[in-house]
Amino acid sequence: KNQVEQSPQSLIILEGKNCTLQCNYTVSPFSNLRWYKQDTGRGPVSLTIMTFSENTKSNGRYTATLDADTKQSSLHITASQLSDSASYICVVSEGNKLVFGAGTILRVKS
Amino acid sequence: NAGVTQTPKFRILKIGQSMTLQCTQDMNHNYMYWYRQDPGMGLKLIYYSVGAGITDKGEVPNGYNVSRSTTEDFPLRLELAAPSQTSVYFCASSYGDRGLDEQFFGPGTRLTVL
Numbered sequence: 523k524n525q526v527e528q529s530p531q532s533l534i535i536l537e538g539k540n541c542t543l544q545c546n547y548t549v550s551p552f553s554n555l556r557w558y559k560q561d562t563g564r565g566p567v568s569l570t571i572m573t574f575s576e577n578t579k580s581n582g583r584y585t586a587t588l589d590a591d592t593k594q595s596s597l598h599i600t601a602s603q604l605s606d607s608a609s610y611i612c613v614v615s616e617g618n619k620l621v622f623g624a625g626t627i628l629r630v631k632s
Numbered sequence: 633n634a635g636v637t638q639t640p641k642f643r644i645l646k647i648g649q650s651m652t653l654q655c656t657q658d659m660n661h662n663y664m665y666w667y668r669q670d671p672g673m674g675l676k677l678i679y680y681s682v683g684a685g686i687t688d689k690g691e692v693p694n695g696y697n698v699s700r701s702t703t704e705d706f707p708l709r710l711e712l713a714a715p716s717q718t719s720v721y722f723c724a725s726s727y728g729d730r731g732l733d734e735q736f737f738g739p740g741t742r743l744t745v746l
Binding site: 526553554556563564565566567568571611615616617618619620621622623624625 | 636672673674675676677722724729730731732734735736737738739740
């Protein structure tokens with residue numbers, strides 16, 4: 523069964539610190555991988571979309587990396603801000619199907 | 633552009649009641665989707681539409697119905713509500729196929745069935 527596993531489930535960091543969220547997937551064949559940010563009580567908002575040929579993609583302080591050989595992706599957040607507190611969801615595309623991870627809940631404390 | 637809008641934001645239903653969740657997008661997107669999000673789980677696709685008049689089942693369609701009479705609107709109908717339908721429902725849209733194009737999500741409707 524195609525799956526997307528995210529770790530950790532939740533994370534608390536101090537404002538200004540960096541953090542890295544992990545996504546492992548077994549989806550095959552693979553078209554692209556996305557990271558979404560979901561604020562509490564809101565819908566997901568796209569951060570990055572990477573095809574299998576891309577190794578890294580940045581969106582401001584967010585940098586996503588992809589290793590298609592090991593089927594792993596990470597989302598690195600630099601110099602975290604209180605507004606980064608949210609759930610971060612990894613989504614893998616299998617053709618025209620999307621497989622959603624359960625998300626990592628990030629809390630940034632002052 | 634308002635993007636994707638959903639109404640209502642919250643609703644409590646009694647078992648056996650029916651309701652329609654409304655979804656409208658103003659981006660002229662061909663594709664529209666309904667997802668449900670349960671605690672600790674990834675989003676699951678309920679129904680989707682590739683254009684006006686065309687709808688198809690997703691992963692978890694039982695207990696739901698949809699229609700797509702216009703490009704802008706994609707309502708989701710719950711008939712005979714059950715506690716298992718307690719969830720947060722998200723409508724989304726994309727210009728092209730969801731496997732290739734970015735999806736834009738609405739703010740969600742939190743539904744409780746008691």
